[in-house]
Amino acid sequence: MTVSSYFSADYVEARDKFLTACGERSLNVDSRLNPNAKGARGEDLYTDIARIGPANTAKTLVLMSGTHGVEGYCGSGAQTGFLREGYFADLDEDVSVVLVHALNPYGFSHDRRVTEDNVDLNRNFLDFSVSERPASEYSRIHEFILPDDWGGPAHASANKQLASFIAQDGMKAFQAAVSGGQYAYRDGIFYGGDRPTWSNETFRSVLREYAGTADTVGLIDFHTGLGPYGYGELIAGGSSDQKTLARTWYGDQVTDPDAGTSSSAPLVGTIEFGIEEALPDAQIAYIALEYGTRDLTEVLTALRGDNWLYHKGELDSEQGRELKSQIKDAFYPDQDDWKSMIWSRACDVTQMALTGLRAAA
Ligand SMILES: [Zn+2]
Helix, strand or coil, X not given: CCHHHHCCCCHHHHHHHHHHHHHHCCCCEEEEECCCCCCCCXXXXXXXXXXXXXXXXXXXXXEECCCCHHHHHHHHXXXXXXXXXXXXXXXXXXXXXXXXXXXXXHHHHCCCCCCCCCCCHHHCCCCCCCCCCCCCHHHHCHHHHCCCCCCXXXXXXXXXXXXXXXXXXXXXXXXXXXXXXXXXXXXXXXXXXXXXXXXXXXXXXXXXXXXXXXXXXXXXXXXXXXXXXXXXXXXXXXXXXXXXXXXXXXXXXXXXXXHCCCCCCCXXXXXXXXXHHHCCCCXXXXXXEEEECCCHHHHHHHHXXXXXXXXXXXXXXXXXXHHHHHHHHXXXXXXXXXXXXXXXXXXXXHHHHHHHHXXXX
């Protein structure tokens, strides 16, 4: 099946397919080495950038994969598919498309959602010069999120505590406490860090370089793990101007975590704020294209297990391999029907973005 061939089994293969597809289109690739980490096979880790169309255009569309590492299988497959199918062969002359492959290559290679510093990149775009951090209910549950054992008595007791939180406060409140973003527990999940990570710095520098002259910039940031299996939700964020432009381009299907209409909880420190900082003069239409995989409890359990493994477990063990296969499956259902759904939605959404760009003043 052709569509499935765009997708890969690991970061090395995904990068290879992306670079090969760029080569077939005679595109230059700008490879940014992450100097702080190595991959799961000991390989060097890169964020790779390719531009279709001329430099310094008035309108730019940015397609990003791997903001959340392991979620990169999805976006990488779409990027490679677009290149192989020559999807951007007929761009208007004032439009360029920039593909940013594996924004968090460490997480992609190691099948983790976080960066090499255990940071959730999409909570890392905070103004760290301000000493106060956003409040989070996460402190109520951290000790249960990271129990002393996994599969033993501490884990069982922690699960009971989490279940009673859900029983008392409800699943939405639990999801917000877990995933909203926290800045106090560096060994916790959805940790936003205490400084900009390498991926954060790299992304903002890429934006300035590749979209710095544009008046209008659309961004599609590929994510997985929330919502119904295979469905791609369009989640807007950032300033009200950003949300308004996203709605102009994509219509009423756009959801907003702050308004309670999204499968995502309200978040802090998200990437839209980094985009605004890097491109202060542009009008921006950002969406997270969030594809469903497994049910929420399964996804959160897989994330918790992965975090436990790196802090208290043994990677090279049967349990370690089991936990790694769980997190990979939670963010990348390696099935043809899922990939077909990803691909057709990616084409539709990208088409809407190009139409929106064309109409932009
Ligand atoms: Zn994500």
